[in-house]
Amino acid sequence: MSLEEVYQRNLEHRAHRAGWLRAAVLGANDGLVAVASLMIGVSAASAPKFLITAGIAGIVAGASSMAVGEYVSVRSQNDIEESDRLLEIAHLEQAPEAELLELEHIYINRGLTPELAHQVAVAMHERDPLEAHLRDELGQHPHSKARPVQASIASACSFVIGGIIPFLGAFAPTAGAKAWSIVAFAIVGLGATGIISAKSSGSPLVKPTLRVVIGGSIGMAITAGIGALVHVSGI
Numbered sequence: 001m002s003l004e005e006v007y008q009r010n011l012e013h014r015a016h017r018a019g020w021l022r023a024a025v026l027g028a029n030d031g032l033v034a035v036a037s038l039m040i041g042v043s044a045a046s047a048p049k050f051l052i053t054a055g056i057a058g059i060v061a062g063a064s065s066m067a068v069g070e071y072v073s074v075r076s077q078n079d080i081e082e083s084d085r086l087l088e089i090a091h092l093e094q095a096p097e098a099e100l101l102e103l104e105h106i107y108i109n110r111g112l113t114p115e116l117a118h119q120v121a122v123a124m125h126e127r128d129p130l131e132a133h134l135r136d137e138l139g140q141h142p143h144s145k146a147r148p149v150q151a152s153i154a155s156a157c158s159f160v161i162g163g164i165i166p167f168l169g170a171f172a173p174t175a176g177a178k179a180w181s182i183v184a185f186a187i188v189g190l191g192a193t194g195i196i197s198a199k200s201s202g203s204p205l206v207k208p209t210l211r212v213v214i215g216g217s218i219g220m221a222i223t224a225g226i227g228a229l230v231h232v233s234g235i
């Protein structure tokens, strides 16, 4: 393989997936854990006849809240970046020389000699000073920027998919079988989310998957405990 081919192959990175992938993994995780926890809590409180109602309500409520939450959080992140951008445009207009010096110092701190840093900064300012400052000073990269609507839809849809998995456990024949199926489906679903997220982010499989499974199981155990307490105390 020629150097040029290796270079072209290595251009393939995953950072551009960061925005929606993070939203989708979070949504699926939340769907699995929240819906399973809710239903386990309901069945542990000995109210199995409400199990299907509780599951559907949990899926709808969770998906709406994920959609709104993602939208608001990505929007406010983008708003911060946008006001930084406007500030940088103003600085470049008011004091281009000071901005050039600033860029030089950034490159010196990254290991260039003062002469080389000066040359690089001048070259960057000749091409596109704003782009250079956004990237090297503020760490903004247009290709990894999350889009609010995309993130919102990704997390709501993955919440629904995640939630349906433990929900299917409600159709098992007996009360005990329902509870155990919900737990088992949720754990299998958590494992699958871990594997899918590791695969699509290109990271190793075992650790992130275990993290997702163990974290989710703790969440379910806590709600089951609370449901059982409610049942025992007869609230």
Ligand SMILES: [Zn+2]
Binding pocket: 088, 091, 099, 102, 133, 137
């Ligand atoms: Zn600057």
